[in-house]
Amino acid sequence: MTYLGRSRRTRANRKHRSTQKRHRDLWHAPFASFLAEIAPSNFEVMAEVWLSIAPPRADFIILRRRAKARCAAKAFWRLWRWLGKVTVLEYKSPLKSSFRRGDLLRLVSYGAIYDARQRKKDELRCDELTLVLVVASITPTLRAEVKRMGWTLESLERGYARITGVMYPCYVAVVNDVCQEERSEMLRLFSHLPVTDERAKAWLSYWMKDGKMKQPRRFTRAEADEFMRQLIGRLPAKDRLRGLAPEERLAGLAPEERLAGLAPEERLAGLAPEELVANLPLEVLRGLSDSYLRTLPIAVQRKVKRRLRAAEVATKPRRAAAKKTGTARTARSKSAV
Known part of the structure; x- marks a missing residue:
């Protein structure tokens, strides 16, 4: 038994099918002539008529x-x-x-x-x-x-x-x-x-942007991320923030950016009186008496003390530098005299 390689087998199969088709076509010609001869005069016989310009293709x-289905139809x-x-x-x-x-x-x-x-x-x-x-x-x-x-x-x-x-x-x-x-x-x-729905519009625009039909396929992770970025960029701001908790909306913003554009009373809205005291400017905190501070909740007292202590630590180097500068100036003045 002779073994034919794949390409040789393919050529042989094509040749066999071509021979069969040629034999069938040979029968068509005489039968067409026969039909034309026997048909009544008010009939016309046409042979080998193309019924479609392009091969039939289902959508x-x-x-x-x-x-069984693992999920329901969407x-x-x-x-x-x-x-x-x-x-x-x-x-x-x-x-x-x-x-x-x-x-x-x-x-x-x-x-x-x-x-x-x-x-x-x-x-x-x-x-x-x-x-x-x-x-x-x-x-x-x-x-x-x-x-x-x-x-x-x-x-x-x-x-x-x-x-x-x-x-x-x-x-x-x-x-x-x-x-x-x-x-x-x-x-x-x-x-x-x-x-x-803006998301639906963005999805359709992806398929229509090249002006030709794209073949349905699965997105890679990078393509899916890029598509989501484009989709989010087309959404109005209120739709982008929908469903996010307040802390998620403000994540990544500096404190001054979070408060930008707010009036003073809006910045302090929702704070209890004792919380307002803890956030007063340092100059005001230093002027508060110890007897008043003791009336505040323990947590507020601790926060005030931490702020005052941190401010004191921050000013010590500056005081030392200023004192050193003043001493140096005094020494230079004495030496000049």
């Missing part, structure tokens, strides 16, 4: 895992229970021209293409493949599309509808209604409703 494929709360083993989801943006004629049929065809592809791998029942159309609102174009196909649009819970008559379970999620029902500011970004 989203959602796979249901076998394990949005579209009611939708997830209706999803089967595989879901083909088509999303239409809140732009007015987003949903066009043929979009619903295209979603159904994508489901059929996925189903046909999976037939070669495993058995997927029709009820295990779900189709979901997410739109900002149900438009006349969508209603006309459903009616044209002979299907029915049935309302479910607020924000959701089901299209009956399709070969696969097919649901419609209406973002305008869902975001109001769930009170989700993030979901409002994808609706026609105004968004007031």
